[in-house]
Amino acid sequence: MRVDFYSFAKVVVNGVLTPFYRIQTIGLEQFPNEGPVLLCANHISNLDSPVVGITAPRPVRFMAKEELFRTPLVKTLVHHLRAFPVKRGMNDRQALRMGLEVLKQGEVLGIFPEGTRSKDGRLQKPLPGVGFFALRTDAAVVPCAIIGPYRPLRPLKVVYGAPVDMTPLRERKASPEEAADYIMDHIRQLLEQHR
Template structure:
């Protein structure tokens, strides 16, 4: 992981975005200091990945749609920022292997389970991938809620919830879809609690 460039980019993006969106960061004490973390957030704006990246206390490796890697400049930038591509709507085994590897190496994997931005700001249906990663590894599953809207000089909340205990789901042999639903419900609770 290219931590040096990541930290440089994190500082630069913070200085650029924080004066505009006046971040209120809640729940950082819940974020595990070590070990694998599956960070699952709602998705309301194209700026969500950098916003989560600059507010989380640990470097994040994001999955991103492969379309973002089409231009040579963006591909180079994404790689330097430790982002890897995933083919949406397909069984992308290479991306699945990469994601599981990130978690097993005790790093932080960032995913947006909805798979696309919500046009209304309301939480959409999560895809099975998040549940699959949660059940297949022992990583801490941390829900995150971004509460907008993104408006200049209005406060933007980024809320990190307590890790979700996935052991009962593993013991009861729950499906990836069911595990994703549990994760989405926790994100929904954060949104409802902190929306004002």
């Protein structure tokens, strides 16, 4: 039922957002067709999750801020969209376990490494959680750059980059912080190339 609802919601949201923001999707051919994927995007708007959700070629399970799960109606909607809660600003072990399970099942885990929206559009320091997932699993790490502005009838780009090679960092047991910075560097490169 959830997958059906996700597909239905994707069609509806795509029909609204794509023409309204003239969304352009770049790099889909680089997105892995199967296997676990850690999808990492910059965060500039509350609409980032639905925009990534409608442009990604596979269903995405997002880590969503816990506050969204406090209102019954919103909680039900977000649940059917297959998101799960994470407590921001702290080490949420339950969310980490859930994220690992999503990847173990070969699904796509969507995460915004910055943890919160950037008010000025500039990349912020990433949280180590994204590095934790990248190092603890063999998931393909796909960087994604959302390039605004979110203004009616102004082009909005969603750029998917080639999977980031995490092998050297995994082999030398790099820290989650270093891995997170490495991933953010790839998002930064996409932003600079496509602005």
